[in-house]
Each structure stands twice: as C-alpha cells, then as structure tokens.
Amino acid sequence: MTGGHAVTVLLEDRLITFNRAVGLIRRRNLPVRSIAVGPTTTPGVSRLTFMIQSDEATAIRAVQQLQKVIGVREAAAFATQDGVARELALVKVRAAADRYAELLDVVQLYHASVIDDTPDAVIVELTGSEAFVLSCIRALERFEILDVARSGAIAIEAGLTAEHRVPANL
Amino acid sequence: MGELLTGSQILCRALLEAKVDLLFGYPGGAIMPFYHALPEFPGLRHVLVRHEQAAAHAADGYARSSGRVGVCVATSGPGATNLVTGLATAHMDNTPVVAITGQVPRAMIGRDAFQETDIIGITQPITKHNRLVEDVEELADAVREAFAVALEGRPGPVLLDVPKDVQNQKAEWTSPRAERPRAIPAPFGVGDRAAGVQEAARLVAEAERPLIMAGHGVILSGAYDELRRLAERAGIPVITTLLGISALPESHPLHLGMPGMHGEVHVNRAIQQADLIIGLGLRFDDRVTGNLAAFARGAKVIHVELDPCEIGKNVPVTVGLVGDAREVLTELLAAVAQRDCEAWRGEIAALMRPRVESFRGGLSPESILGAIDQATDGRCTIVSDVGQHQMWVAKFFPYRRPNTHITSGGLGTMGFAVPAAMGVALARPDEPVWAISGDGGFQMNMQEIATMVQERIPVKMAIFNNGYLGMVRQWQQFFHGRRYSATPIWSPDYVKLADAYGIPGWRVESAAQMDEVLRAALVQPGPALVEFLIEQEANVFPMVPPGASLSEAIESAEPTAPAPPPGPKLVRV
Numbered sequence: 001m002t003g004g005h006a007v008t009v010l011l012e013d014r015l016i017t018f019n020r021a022v023g024l025i026r027r028r029n030l031p032v033r034s035i036a037v038g039p040t041t042t043p044g045v046s047r048l049t050f051m052i053q054s055d056e057a058t059a060i061r062a063v064q065q066l067q068k069v070i071g072v073r074e075a076a077a078f079a080t081q082d083g084v085a086r087e088l089a090l091v092k093v094r095a096a097a098d099r100y101a102e103l104l105d106v107v108q109l110y111h112a113s114v115i116d117d118t119p120d121a122v123i124v125e126l127t128g129s130e131a132f133v134l135s136c137i138r139a140l141e142r143f144e145i146l147d148v149a150r151s152g153a154i155a156i157e158a159g160l161t162a163e164h165r166v167p168a169n170l
Numbered sequence: 171m172g173e174l175l176t177g178s179q180i181l182c183r184a185l186l187e188a189k190v191d192l193l194f195g196y197p198g199g200a201i202m203p204f205y206h207a208l209p210e211f212p213g214l215r216h217v218l219v220r221h222e223q224a225a226a227h228a229a230d231g232y233a234r235s236s237g238r239v240g241v242c243v244a245t246s247g248p249g250a251t252n253l254v255t256g257l258a259t260a261h262m263d264n265t266p267v268v269a270i271t272g273q274v275p276r277a278m279i280g281r282d283a284f285q286e287t288d289i290i291g292i293t294q295p296i297t298k299h300n301r302l303v304e305d306v307e308e309l310a311d312a313v314r315e316a317f318a319v320a321l322e323g324r325p326g327p328v329l330l331d332v333p334k335d336v337q338n339q340k341a342e343w344t345s346p347r348a349e350r351p352r353a354i355p356a357p358f359g360v361g362d363r364a365a366g367v368q369e370a371a372r373l374v375a376e377a378e379r380p381l382i383m384a385g386h387g388v389i390l391s392g393a394y395d396e397l398r399r400l401a402e403r404a405g406i407p408v409i410t411t412l413l414g415i416s417a418l419p420e421s422h423p424l425h426l427g428m429p430g431m432h433g434e435v436h437v438n439r440a441i442q443q444a445d446l447i448i449g450l451g452l453r454f455d456d457r458v459t460g461n462l463a464a465f466a467r468g469a470k471v472i473h474v475e476l477d478p479c480e481i482g483k484n485v486p487v488t489v490g491l492v493g494d495a496r497e498v499l500t501e502l503l504a505a506v507a508q509r510d511c512e513a514w515r516g517e518i519a520a521l522m523r524p525r526v527e528s529f530r531g532g533l534s535p536e537s538i539l540g541a542i543d544q545a546t547d548g549r550c551t552i553v554s555d556v557g558q559h560q561m562w563v564a565k566f567f568p569y570r571r572p573n574t575h576i577t578s579g580g581l582g583t584m585g586f587a588v589p590a591a592m593g594v595a596l597a598r599p600d601e602p603v604w605a606i607s608g609d610g611g612f613q614m615n616m617q618e619i620a621t622m623v624q625e626r627i628p629v630k631m632a633i634f635n636n637g638y639l640g641m642v643r644q645w646q647q648f649f650h651g652r653r654y655s656a657t658p659i660w661s662p663d664y665v666k667l668a669d670a671y672g673i674p675g676w677r678v679e680s681a682a683q684m685d686e687v688l689r690a691a692l693v694q695p696g697p698a699l700v701e702f703l704i705e706q707e708a709n710v711f712p713m714v715p716p717g718a719s720l721s722e723a724i725e726s727a728e729p730t731a732p733a734p735p736p737g738p739k740l741v742r743v
Contacts, residue, residue: 016302027295057482064479065479068477070315070319
C-alpha cells in the first residue's frame with residue numbers, strides 16, 4: 001500500500017470514545033482501509049489504528065481533530081513506509097483428504113500455521129502485511145475457503161516518533 | 171458523613187458553583203426531578219420557553235453577548251431532539267453552551283422506552299463534547315467538566331444527558347478536586363509560535379498590499395483594541411467577516427466592510443489584489459472565499475487561529491500562528507514595525523463605487539437600519555435572522571461598539587433571531603436589543619413572544635416583510651429562471667398577532683412613519699413588534715454566484731432569464 005498513512009490513537013477504552021473517534025473520521029470523509037482496536041499495557045487505555053489512503057496533510061489534520069476528542073490521550077500519524085504494519089487473519093479451509101498434504105505445503109510456504117484441525121476443516125493463522133495476507137488467502141483459494149476473519153492492520157512507527165519530524169508552521 | 175443530596179440538587183448546586191444564574195428550558199417526564207429541585211435554588215432563574223429549540227438559541231444568544239456559558243434544559247426524547255438545531259448553530263459558531271437533558275432511567279436505556287432517544291449519538295457531531303451521566307457520583311464532576319470544556323480553547327456546546335433515576339439517586343456533595351485531570355495535548359504538527367510571529371512581522375513589513383481579515387475569533391477573545399492598534403500601526407485595511415462584524419467600528423477609516431458572497435465589490439477586489447492576507451480568528455468559510463482555486467491568488471496568508479485544525483484547511487497558509495487572537499495579536503504588535511500603506515489604500519478607494527440602491531421607494535433596508543441606529547443613538551445590539559435581511563443588517567447597520575451584531579453564521583439557522591434575542595436581552599438589560607427577521611424566519615419561532623411576555627423580556631422585534639422567502643427567491647431569480655417555487659409566503663396580520671400576545675405592534679409602510687414608530691417601540695418597557703413592508707423583489711447586491719470567484723459579482727437585477735411564469739398572486743395582509 002503506497003501513499004497510505006497509519007493514524008494511531010491512544011484513547012479511553014469506552015465504546016463512546018471509540019464511537020467519537022470513528023465518527024470523526026467518518027464525518028471528515030477520509031478514505032479508511034482498515035480499523036483495528038485493542039488494549040494497551042495501560043489499564044483503561046486502548047489503541048486504535050486507522051489505515052487511511054491519504055496524503056500527509058490529510059493525515060495530520062485527522063490527528064489534530066482526534067486530539068480534540070475528549071477521552072483521546074494521544075494521536076499520531078506516519079506514512080506506512082516509515083513504519084511496520086501487520087494484520088492477522090484466520091482462514092477456515094476445507095481440503096479433501098487427498099489434498100491435505102498440499103494444503104500443509106501452502107501453509108508452510110507462507111509461514112502460517114494450522115491452529116485447529118477437525119475432520120471437516122482446518123483453521124489457518126497467518127500474519128503479515130496486508131499484501132502478504134491477501135496473497136496467502138489467494139493461495140488458499142485453490143482449496144475451499146469456508147470463512148475468513150481479518151483483524152485489520154495495526155502499525156508502529158520505526159525509529160523516531162512522529163513529533164520529531166513534523167513540518168513547521170502547518 | 172456529609173449531607174446527602176439528590177442528583178437534581180447536586181446538579182443545581184453544581185450550576186451555581188459554575189456561576190450560572192439563568193436557564194432556558196422546558197420540563198417533561200424525564201427531567202421532572204430536576205424541576206422539582208429547582209425552586210430550592212432561587213439563584214437559578216428559569217425561563218420557560220415555548221419550544222426547546224428556542225431554549226438552545228436563547229442560551230446561545232446569552233453566551234454570545236455575555237461571554238459566559240449559556241444553559242438550556244430539556245426532557246428526554248422530543249425535548250432533547252428539539253435542542254438539536256440550536257446546538258448545531260452554537261457548534262458551528264463556537265458558542266459556549268451547556269445543554270442538560272433528562273434521559274429515561276438507566277434500566278430502560280436501550281429498550282426504546284417512552285420518550286427515549288439516543289441523544290448522545292444524535293448530538294455527537296454537533297457538540298464539542300457530550301456525556302451520559304451514569305451515576306450520581308459522577309454528576310458534579312460531569313457538570314464541572316462540561317463548563318470547562320464549553321469554555322476552554324475554541325468554545326462550543328456540551329450536552330449532559332442525565333437519566334431520571336440518577337437525578338433521584340442520593341450522594342454527598344463533593345467539592346471540586348484541585349486540578350482537572352484532563353491534559354490537553356500539544357497540538358500535533360504545530361511549529362514554534364515565536365518564530366512564526368517574527369516571520370509574520372517580516373511579511374507585513376515587505377507586503378505592498380496587505381489586508382486584515384478579522385473573524386469571530388477576534389470577538390470571542392475580545393481583541394478589539396489589539397486589532398485596531400495593529401491595523402493603525404501598519405495602516406492596513408481591515409475586512410470583517412459576517413461573525414467578525416463590529417470588531418472594528420464601521421466608521422473607522424481603515425474599515426472596509428464584509429467580504430464574500432455579498433461583500434461589496436471593492437472589498438472582494440481588495441482581497442483578489444492583496445499580496446498578504448492576515449486572517450485573524452476565521453476559518454475561510456466558502457461564503458467568504460468563493461471559489462477557493464481563484465481566491466487571493468497573489469496573496470501570502472498569515473493565519474492566526476486557536477484551532478490548529480483550521481490552519482491550512484481551506485486556504486494554503488504561509489505562516490500559521492496557533493493561539494488566542496488576543497494573545498497572538500499582542501505578540502504581533504510587539505514585532506510589527508510602524509508603516510503606512512497609503513498607496514494601497516488609495517488603490518482600494520479607487521475601486522469603491524456608490525452603493526446600488528436595493529430598490530425603489532423610501533422604505534429601503536438601509537433607511538430602516540439607519541433609523542434604528544438613530545433612534546437608539548447607536549446603543550443597541552442587533553440580532554439578525556438568516557436571509558436577505560441578514561445581509562442588509564450586516565452591510566448597512568453602522569456598528570459602533572464591539573460585539574453588537576449577533577447572527578447565526580456557520581449554520582445559517584432561520585428562526586434564530588427571536589429566541590436568541592431573548593438571551594441577549596437578559597445578558598444586556600441596559601440597552602435595547604433588536605431582533606430583526608424576515609417574514610419567513612420570524613414565523614419559525616414567533617411563538618416565543620409568549621415567553622417574552624411571561625418573563626418580561628423586552629426584545630424589540632422588527633420584521634422585514636417582503637412576502638417571499640427572499641434570499642431563496644433571489645437565487646431563483648438569478649439561477650433558476652425566475653421560477654419562484656415555494657417562495658411566496660403568507661403572513662398573518664402581525665399587528666393583530668402582537669395584540670393577541672398583549673404587546674404593542676405597528677405596521678410601517680412608508681419612511682415617513684418610521685422614526686415615530688421606532689421611538690414608540692423603544693419607550694415600551696416590554697417587548698414590541700414592528701413590521702416593515704418592504705419591496706417584494708428587493709435583492710442583496712452585489713452577489714458572487716455560488717462557486718464563482720470573488721472577482722465575479724452580479725451587481726444589478728438586469729434581466730438574466732426569461733420572464734417569470736405566472737405564479738400565485740401574492741397575498742399580503
């Protein structure tokens with residue numbers, strides 16, 4: 001994903017605060033590719049990650065707007081190429097008995113793993129960039145995919161944090 | 171163990187602690203415990219409105235004219251939803267308002283109970299903050315937070331939704347904690363202001379054609395003196411936006427007027443020719459800029475604004491200075507060198523032309539507004555509604571004192587003037603307050619005359635009656651081939667209406683009657699109503715068509731379209 005930005009928000013882990021943050025992004029009509037939310041090491045604080053397909057000015061404005069939301073502790077943005085973004089997918093696949101070995105080969109090729117195995121279907125867990133996950137899901141399509149659950153991307157900036165390299169006077 | 175109070179008593183006490191002495195509201199099922207407690211707190215005056223929308227507008231008007239937080243109260247469900255337009259108005263114009271709504275008891279929330287609405291969900295995009303108070307223990311702090319948030323930084327409305335059983339719950343009164351827990355993060359992406367001020371001063375020194383555009387932020391921060399001194403120090407002409415009007419007296423030699431869609435041609439030309447625009451506390455709204463791509467193409471922009479989100483949002487900015495207009499102006503005053511821009515002012519003066527008369531006959535908006543100024547000797551506050559008269563009031567009233575022009579700018583809410591003027595009149599008991607409306611907007615909230623009578627609120631109401639929704643009709647004339655669809659509007663006999671409410675009313679049909687009627691209205695101790703029958707097809711000139719650049723203005727009513735289709739004959743009382 002080129003030209004995209006990750007917008008990360010530390011906020012109170014209350015539904016109303018999530019609602020406010022997401023509502024703000026919706027009202028500003030920003031092109032959101034994914035949203036992910038999860039707890040942090042601080043009790044009561046969650047981390048919300050928006051992956052948005054936008055230029056830097058739009059991402060900065062989103063951060064400034066998010067900072068005004070009561071319940072938001074911190075918000076930051078960085079270009080996706082300046083950090084690492086990963087998502088998790090769980091894929092439930094059914095493979096005929098004679099193709100089970102072939103399925104395991106694909107799983108191994110993508111450094112994925114089988115985390116549940118029943119006579120009817122297996123659940124494959126895979127992690128990686130959005131492109132990697134999509135590629136792996138495509139590879140699994142040669143079998144019968146019964147269900148896919150993707151987490152949406154979480155991201156973290158490499159090296160210095162965003163406030164060290166913002167343009168002056170914007 | 172301290173004294174146990176009900177949630178309602180805590181709410182009242184917290185309002186008093188926040189220095190509130192006036193509430194606009196309307197009772198109902200889910201807010202009844204609060205109204206039960208209210209008489210125990212004589213320091214809280216309650217004004218019973220006739221529609222909750224009016225409570226929100228009145229609180230807004232009170233806040234705009236007093237600099238304090240306006241408070242409105244409503245019940246759950248329809249009471250709360252009726253506040254919505256008023257809160258959206260306050261949100262767009264950054265007015266500090268606290269709305270308190272009753273909610274169904276906690277156990278009923280989410281079950282579609284009688285008079286339940288998700289007012290938190292509904293008002294989320296139109297409030298600065300809102301909160302469902304989930305326990306009486308949170309209530310006092312929730313009120314403190316609401317008032318602090320409404321006032322701090324860029325002001326705005328805050329809504330507290332208080333379930334009925336929380337109003338009845340008992341708890342001890344808790345005093346405010348020493349420090350507020352909320353930390354305001356440093357704005358992301360904002361550069362060093364001191365360096366920005368120096369850079370701005372350098373741009374001012376270098377500019378040949380600088381202009382100041384002053385917006386609502388100047389009024390909100392009370393930076394009148396600083397604005398005048400900066401303009402005078404560098405000889406820079408000043409433009410005031412719709413919400414910036416009265417930040418500098420109209421008669422000041424450096425004052426140019428209002429820009430934008432209905433700005434005078436020389437004001438808009440000055441913007442287009444400027445090489446530096448100093449924007450103070452404004453957001454470069456589309457009604458101000460016209461077509462953005464063609465806005466002030468030769469100008470560098472210094473943007474002073476409290477909210478960093480606004481800087482660079484609409485107009486590319488050379489120097490952005492984040493902060494309160496008054497603070498930043500004080501810093502700029504220290505940095506900007508004395509100079510004069512005489513040649514540039516001469517260029518602008520050469521662009522001026524005599525005003526196009528709005529219409530034939532003596533009862534023009536100019537003459538009416540001039541007469542109100544004369545009759546009050548300039549000591550009055552004008553609250554306008556939305557539409558043609560709003561633009562006439564903005565352009566033709568000779569504002570002499572700061573913050574004497576109050577109007578719904580961002581949202582453009584018809585029906586604002588009459589209820590908002592009640593709030594203004596209660597904030598400014600020592601001077602006349604005129605609510606000026608068109609016949610359309612007046613009919614949206616004229617029920618509030620009853621509130622004025624019951625509460626003895628001496629608003630003077632002026633209706634500019636042209637029998638049309640005039641601004642829409644004007645657009646239909648210019649852009650829709652004169653198809654006057656749904657714009658002719660019948661009015662009741664306003665003099666009889668005034669009589670029915672027990673207040674004096676007059677109909678003015680000629681300029682000769684004007685002075686006498688205005689004087690009679692002003693000596694009335696209570697509310698009074700004056701209807702002015704104005705030319706039906708009067709227009710607001712000049713007009714920049716929507717989406718056009720500021721350089722393109724319609725300046726007269728040359729026929730631009732085929733003759734109108736035969737429409738209904740206008741009935742006028």
